[in-house]
Amino acid sequence: MELSNKKNVEHQNSQFLEAWVEQFRPYAKEGNCANYIPALELKNPNELAISIIGSDGIEMKAGDTTNTFTLQSVSKVVAFISACMDRGMSYVLERVDVEPTGDTYNSIVRLESHEPGKPFNPMINAGAITVSSMISGNSSQEKLDTIIKLLEKMVGKKLIVNEEVYKSEWETANRNRAIAYFLMDSGYLDCEVEEALEVYLKQCAIEVDVSDLAMIGLVIGNDGYHPILKKQLFSKEVAKLTKALMVTCGMYNFSGKFAAFIGLPAKSGVSGAILAAVPSHASVHSPFPTGCGIGIYGPAIDEIGNSVAGVPLLKHIATEWNMNIF
Amino acid sequence: MELSNKKNVEHQNSQFLEAWVEQFRPYAKEGNCANYIPALELKNPNELAISIIGSDGIEMKAGDTTNTFTLQSVSKVVAFISACMDRGMSYVLERVDVEPTGDTYNSIVRLESHEPGKPFNPMINAGAITVSSMISGNSSQEKLDTIIKLLEKMVGKKLIVNEEVYKSEWETANRNRAIAYFLMDSGYLDCEVEEALEVYLKQCAIEVDVSDLAMIGLVIGNDGYHPILKKQLFSKEVAKLTKALMVTCGMYNFSGKFAAFIGLPAKSGVSGAILAAVPSHASVHSPFPTGCGIGIYGPAIDEIGNSVAGVPLLKHIATEWNMNIF
Amino acid sequence: MELSNKKNVEHQNSQFLEAWVEQFRPYAKEGNCANYIPALELKNPNELAISIIGSDGIEMKAGDTTNTFTLQSVSKVVAFISACMDRGMSYVLERVDVEPTGDTYNSIVRLESHEPGKPFNPMINAGAITVSSMISGNSSQEKLDTIIKLLEKMVGKKLIVNEEVYKSEWETANRNRAIAYFLMDSGYLDCEVEEALEVYLKQCAIEVDVSDLAMIGLVIGNDGYHPILKKQLFSKEVAKLTKALMVTCGMYNFSGKFAAFIGLPAKSGVSGAILAAVPSHASVHSPFPTGCGIGIYGPAIDEIGNSVAGVPLLKHIATEWNMNIF
Amino acid sequence: MELSNKKNVEHQNSQFLEAWVEQFRPYAKEGNCANYIPALELKNPNELAISIIGSDGIEMKAGDTTNTFTLQSVSKVVAFISACMDRGMSYVLERVDVEPTGDTYNSIVRLESHEPGKPFNPMINAGAITVSSMISGNSSQEKLDTIIKLLEKMVGKKLIVNEEVYKSEWETANRNRAIAYFLMDSGYLDCEVEEALEVYLKQCAIEVDVSDLAMIGLVIGNDGYHPILKKQLFSKEVAKLTKALMVTCGMYNFSGKFAAFIGLPAKSGVSGAILAAVPSHASVHSPFPTGCGIGIYGPAIDEIGNSVAGVPLLKHIATEWNMNIF
Structure with a gap:
């Protein structure tokens, strides 16, 4: 692919991402901010943000990305x-x-x-x-x-x-x-x-933004190797075990359905955070063919504890861009 | 790779497989044939067999491969x-x-x-x-x-x-x-x-052999597409959902550990059968770079219901040959 | 007590019983006839009947006593x-x-x-x-x-x-x-x-009326001895064990509260039947000083399975007439 | 009964009690002192003591009655x-x-x-x-x-x-x-x-002896009335509710069997203490015809938490002396 063409595609994908965030933002109405922690309850439930960072370090983001939130x-x-x-x-x-x-x-x-x-x-x-x-x-x-x-x-x-x-x-x-x-x-x-x-x-209670989440996901997806630092932070065995745990148990008692319909190692928090770790082999035919990390923030959560706008947004992206480990 | 070289590698891999079967056969002593079904209890607990069939239709097998057994x-x-x-x-x-x-x-x-x-x-x-x-x-x-x-x-x-x-x-x-x-x-x-x-x-109670299991695994691994018949038998969505279920629930209440340490969609039966479905992207650096199905038979099972020789054999192969969806 | 006086008291007690049945009959509105058995659902939920039979064979009864129902x-x-x-x-x-x-x-x-x-x-x-x-x-x-x-x-x-x-x-x-x-x-x-x-x-599905229930309660209350037949039908040990079971488990998962607030060995059925077995020592200061059996029928039951009018009626009688094993 | 005769009977009953304590003392071998509390573990497992106090204030006791222990x-x-x-x-x-x-x-x-x-x-x-x-x-x-x-x-x-x-x-x-x-x-x-x-x-951790336990049992058995102080310490309703609770839940998950085979309101502790409250109507034909309280101490307990010598001793006494609420 020519450079200018590549730029065009990247630009187009960015526009898709923006559009999808707006498409799924209204889903927030189906949930509520976690109410057992006063500091979380005060968040704006309609916020939705996403960051995707590829192994080449290039980031694509959309929505309310300047917000910070806690990892939970x-x-x-x-x-x-x-x-x-x-x-x-x-x-x-x-x-x-x-x-x-x-x-x-x-x-x-x-x-x-x-x-x-x-x-x-x-x-x-x-x-x-x-x-x-x-x-x-x-x-x-x-x-x-x-x-x-x-x-x-x-x-x-x-x-x-x-x-x-x-x-x-x-x-x-x-x-x-x-x-x-x-x-x-x-x-x-x-x-x-x-x-x-x-x-x-x-x-x-550690404070992060969606880009931070995407970076964490990127390193885990890359089997512990930090592609920008070019350094192995932890072993491949630990990374694979972690991804397996994220798939079988990462989304609370929605994990089975998340694996079935989204098919990515992910972990959610009641702050509305979702972290996904996409190995290169699971994204060969996506805009991030050498793997990526995804960070999502949408503070309105469902009864199980997952972001009500974030999960369908992630599902849509995974489906449209062919990211799936299965 | 030249043809003769390819043949050599295939021959060498076949020899590995034979050796590994013998290496793990003694593990059978740790288990017993399922005793609640008289017809299963009479099986020879020391038997162990494996078949791996690649998307090109080439089969590699080792051990007591002529045995038949029920799917359970x-x-x-x-x-x-x-x-x-x-x-x-x-x-x-x-x-x-x-x-x-x-x-x-x-x-x-x-x-x-x-x-x-x-x-x-x-x-x-x-x-x-x-x-x-x-x-x-x-x-x-x-x-x-x-x-x-x-x-x-x-x-x-x-x-x-x-x-x-x-x-x-x-x-x-x-x-x-x-x-x-x-x-x-x-x-x-x-x-x-x-x-x-x-x-x-x-x-x-349907009767099969390890090659049959491998064929089933091959089609599931290939997202429902039968690479030899060159025909889509069922939809990609159903195949991915099935693989997700195999990962989260396929190995009874050992599924979490199986995902963590083996990392392949698999399903076991109390007859000692194990079926694994290996998507192409999870076996790129293996001898079966375009995906494969694996069938194993080892009738001595553990208390959970999984083949005691079959599981470590599969783990060894997955590790040595770099097959893992995570 | 003189005979004529005794008759007077009996007559008065009978009138009390009639009045109490009418007092608790409206409670039926809080429940429904068991709906998983069509033949039970057709019963009239407002019916309420009681029979008390003393060891001397004298029966006192009130309400819709001609009705029959199944034991459940x-x-x-x-x-x-x-x-x-x-x-x-x-x-x-x-x-x-x-x-x-x-x-x-x-x-x-x-x-x-x-x-x-x-x-x-x-x-x-x-x-x-x-x-x-x-x-x-x-x-x-x-x-x-x-x-x-x-x-x-x-x-x-x-x-x-x-x-x-x-x-x-x-x-x-x-x-x-x-x-x-x-x-x-x-x-x-x-x-x-x-x-x-x-x-x-x-x-x-055995069909009885409230007098039958009272007779069963009388024999159990009397430690297996049938005071009218003057015959030991079953052993005292079995009778005591049965009464203990009725107290600890007889009223479904309301048994603890029934023991706490009513204090009589009893068993209920989803037909709205209640059987109580009152040993002589638990009714010394009641109109049945040598023990009695009580049969109640009120087909409207609560979610637990007990007659919604029958339980408070029995509670009222047990309190007013000093019947309690504790 | 003449006074001298009454004295003779009392003396004889006392001797029975002594003999029964020795008869059941060896049962202690089947249990152990509670081992999760160091101070309890050091107790002598072979000790066994009982006190029975009637409504007239007369006490009958046997075994190691000078020992003190905690209520638990x-x-x-x-x-x-x-x-x-x-x-x-x-x-x-x-x-x-x-x-x-x-x-x-x-x-x-x-x-x-x-x-x-x-x-x-x-x-x-x-x-x-x-x-x-x-x-x-x-x-x-x-x-x-x-x-x-x-x-x-x-x-x-x-x-x-x-x-x-x-x-x-x-x-x-x-x-x-x-x-x-x-x-x-x-x-x-x-x-x-x-x-x-x-x-x-x-x-x-309140320290008592068997006579204290018997006194507590006496007051509860007497519906809250202290027969020696001649004072109502708490209401009859509370006393009856308490006895019902002791019968349905007092002996841990042995309560059902205790009610079935002993038939007295009782409560045990892991120190090996047992308290029984015997209402007058449940002991009419016993040596304590107007009710009594029973205190037992036998520190070797079973897996459920009840004294292994104390429970059969109490069962024997209840059977021999006709004490039973059912």
């Missing part, structure tokens, strides 16, 4: 990678299983009924709190720094915790505290309850 | 495809969900607790019985013929039901009958209980 | 006594536990999760079907005859099965069939599924 | 009575149900699945923690004092908290803390988590 459950992916890097995969997997459950994200039931206390996977709260307790560091601050350092390498800029959101979550964290004490009782926490919870709730 | 739960994949072809995906998905559960294959618990009676996915018995009830046909025989016809197109030869295995399963089908009556009670059966059960148990 | 779950009590007489208590209790569950009457969940397949108690459907399978007799008819014979001794007249109700239940028995096949699968049925179901559904 | 779950009964006195029965019952569950005492499952967060009954930990949060008082100390004051009125002497046991339980209270935070999350705690837990764990 998207942070589970990064914390899991961090724990695997720090402790080794086998250590981590002795303490958290990798099976999907079909339960809601804050369910405590299976902790009692199956291999008592062992959390089913790192993408539900129970597993994520166990993961946070395993991160390197002798205090919650050190553990958090470990996660943030990895994140900053991925996104290429400084990141901070949104203290207001963190405080707001800390004050309403009774269910998570119940889960953490249950884990402690069964021996599945590697540090004190309050330390693990502080790490977990602070990682959830 | 592998049939759930084909019946699901058949129901989608007959009724349309949306009709099918109104009656069976596509969420993984983490429960055992014959669990009845979720039928009571979540959206009462709707089975969680077509890869567990509850969902599979619902699927069988939806197949085209006015009798169990007609429904079964619909499934067999599709299967015969895939494998290119006549197939029969092993009547001894079928009778043996029919007589011990109390748990499945309990599930079926529960489904009937909640309105999730499209025909009479006994008709649905007869279809389900007969489809489980 | 009240039959579980008699079938349990019959099985204990036929097989011995220890044989029966090896096959059915006596723990309350807090689950609904037709729940199947615990069959899977606790000591797989052993029903929790004889007052829920799973336990009752197991009990029916243990009754003496080589056919469903013989087993049923065993139960009816015991019942007829208690009530002193011939009883018949309401064939219309039975047929209606047989046709809609899918959930019970699911339970029965589950029990068969786990080895907790003493005869074939269809035989056990036929016994169970026919015993549920 | 027996305190749930007194705390429940105290909450009902302080808040009224209807206030209490809006926050805790009175249904038996069949689950273990520290189960958290039903908090998630049924009317989310509302504990099923006050005799399991979840319900007991809710009850403790409702006791009168503006601090944990004030709430505890309320309970102790009621207890002291019942037993007629000063009582203290065993600080060593309390500390030991506080340090291992993760599972209870998990339950308490879950309750807080669903709005079923009336004070802060740590305050409720402190009350709950301290009430569990």
Whole structure:
């Protein structure tokens, strides 16, 4: 393809993206901003933004892309990678299983009924709190720094915790505290309850924008290799395990349907964030033939916890641009 | 690559495959033939066989490949495809969900607790019985013929039901009958209980060999396109949905770990059968760069229901030959 | 107390009873006749009747006492006594536990999760079907005859099965069939599924009136001794065990509240029947100082399955007349 | 009965009691002292003691009656009575149900699945923690004092908290803390988590002997009336509700069997304590014809949490001396 032609196509694709954002923005009406965290409830539910960054570093974005928001459950992916890097995969997997459950994200039931206390996977709260307790560091601050350092390498800029959101979550964290004490009782926490919870709730409150999400997705999609830094940040094995977890458990108890109809490794958060990691082989016939990362933000979420405008937008893009791992 | 060189490589790969079968054959000692079906219990637990068929039709096989065995739960994949072809995906998905559960294959618990009676996915018995009830046909025989016809197109030869295995399963089908009556009670059966059960148990008893399995996997891997017949047998959408289901739910409550460590759409049966569908994009750097189907038979199974020699054999091949969808 | 005075008091109490029936009759509006059995749905929801029979054989009754109705779950009590007489208590209790569950009457969940397949108690459907399978007799008819014979001794007249109700239940028995096949699968049925179901559904369809219920309650309350026949029909141990079961499990998942606020051994059925067995020591300060049986009929039931007018009527009587085992 | 004759009978009964204690003492070998609390684990498992106090104040005792021990779950009964006195029965019952569950005492499952967060009954930990949060008082100390004051009125002497046991339980209270935070999350705690837990764990650690237990049982059995003080300590309604709860839920998930085979309102604790409340009408033909309270201590417990020597001793006495509410 000639350069000018390539530019034309890129321009056209950008226009498509803009149009699609406007097409799916009205879907926000079907959902609401997460209301159990005051700082999230105040967001504008009609916002919708997307960024896609290819392995060549070229970014395509559309919508309200200057907005920032907190990672929430998207942070589970990064914390899991961090724990695997720090402790080794086998250590981590002795303490958290990798099976999907079909339960809601804050369910405590299976902790009692199956291999008592062992959390089913790192993408539900129970597993994520166990993961946070395993991160390197002798205090919650050190553990958090470990996660943030990895994140900053991925996104290429400084990141901070949104203290207001963190405080707001800390004050309403009774269910998570119940889960953490249950884990402690069964021996599945590697540090004190309050330390693990502080790490977990602070990682959830890290502030990002859609471009940051797309960068995280890009590195995971690329099997841990950062195509712009030209550096392997974590092993291919950890990356593949992470993508498998995103497919089987990443979208709460919508994961099965997401895999079935969208077919990309993804993780959502109740802030309305969605992260998708697209390996090169899953996007050969797309505008990003060597893989890409996708970041979406649409704060109105459904009862399951996924962005009501973001999911259909991602589905539309994946279908139109032939991105699918299956 | 020159032709003679290609031949050499093929020969070498064949030798690898033979060696790997012998390497993993001893794993059979860790399991047992399914003992709830007398006809299965009499099988030789030490047998192990594999066939891999590429999109060019070239087959590589090793081990006890002349053995035949029954499809058992592998049939759930084909019946699901058949129901989608007959009724349309949306009709099918109104009656069976596509969420993984983490429960055992014959669990009845979720039928009571979540959206009462709707089975969680077509890869567990509850969902599979619902699927069988939806197949085209006015009798169990007609429904079964619909499934067999599709299967015969895939494998290119006549197939029969092993009547001894079928009778043996029919007589011990109390748990499945309990599930079926529960489904009937909640309105999730499209025909009479006994008709649905007869279809389900007969489809489980269809006799195949590893080459047949590989052919089925090849067509699914190729998005429904039969590369030898050069014919689209079912739609790309159905194929992708099926592969997603295989990844999230295909290996019973080992599915999460299978996705994490093997990373291929697969489905197992208690006969010791494993079917894997490898899309071209997941095998670019393998000896089968345009995709392949894999059939494995190792009748000694673990407590979850998967072949104890077959799973590590498949894992070894997938790792050595770079086959992975993630 | 002089005879004439005694007559006066009896007359006064009878008038109270009439007044109370009218007082609680309007409660029927809060419920509905069981709608899953067509023959029950056609009943007049506003009917309410009561009979109380003392150990001296004197009966006090009020309301629509000429109505007949089917025993439904009240039959579980008699079938349990019959099985204990036929097989011995220890044989029966090896096959059915006596723990309350807090689950609904037709729940199947615990069959899977606790000591797989052993029903929790004889007052829920799973336990009752197991009990029916243990009754003496080589056919469903013989087993049923065993139960009816015991019942007829208690009530002193011939009883018949309401064939219309039975047929209606047989046709809609899918959930019970699911339970029965589950029990068969786990080895907790003493005869074939269809035989056990036929016994169970026919015993549920035995036609009685409130005086019959009161007679059954009288004998159970009297520790198995029939005060009019002056004959011990079954052992004191079986009677006490039965009353304990009625208290802990007799009113479905309202049993705890019934024990707490009414405090009498009782069993209800979805036909709107309630049977209460009042031991002499629990009614010393009542108009029936040597014990009594109470039969109530009010076909409008609540979501749990208890008569919405019958329960408060019984509560009122128990409170006013000082009947309480606690 | 002549006085001398009465004395003779009393003497003989005392001798029976001594003999029965020795007869059942060896049963202790089947159990172990609770091992999750170090201070309990150090107890001598072979100890067995009983006290029975009649409404006339006469006590009969046998075995190691000088031993003291902590109330543990027996305190749930007194705390429940105290909450009902302080808040009224209807206030209490809006926050805790009175249904038996069949689950273990520290189960958290039903908090998630049924009317989310509302504990099923006050005799399991979840319900007991809710009850403790409702006791009168503006601090944990004030709430505890309320309970102790009621207890002291019942037993007629000063009582203290065993600080060593309390500390030991506080340090291992993760599972209870998990339950308490879950309750807080669903709005079923009336004070802060740590305050409720402190009350709950301290009430569990109140030190008593078998005579104290018998006195508590006597007052409850007598419908709240203290026959020695000649004073109504709490209402008859609260007493009857409490006895009903003891029968349906008092012996953990052995309650159904205990009601079936022993037939007395009772409550056990993991310290090996058992409290039984015998109403006069349930003991007319016993050596305590106007009712009694029974206290038992046998620290070796079974897997469910009940004293392995104490339960059969109580069963033997209840049978031999005709004590039974049914």
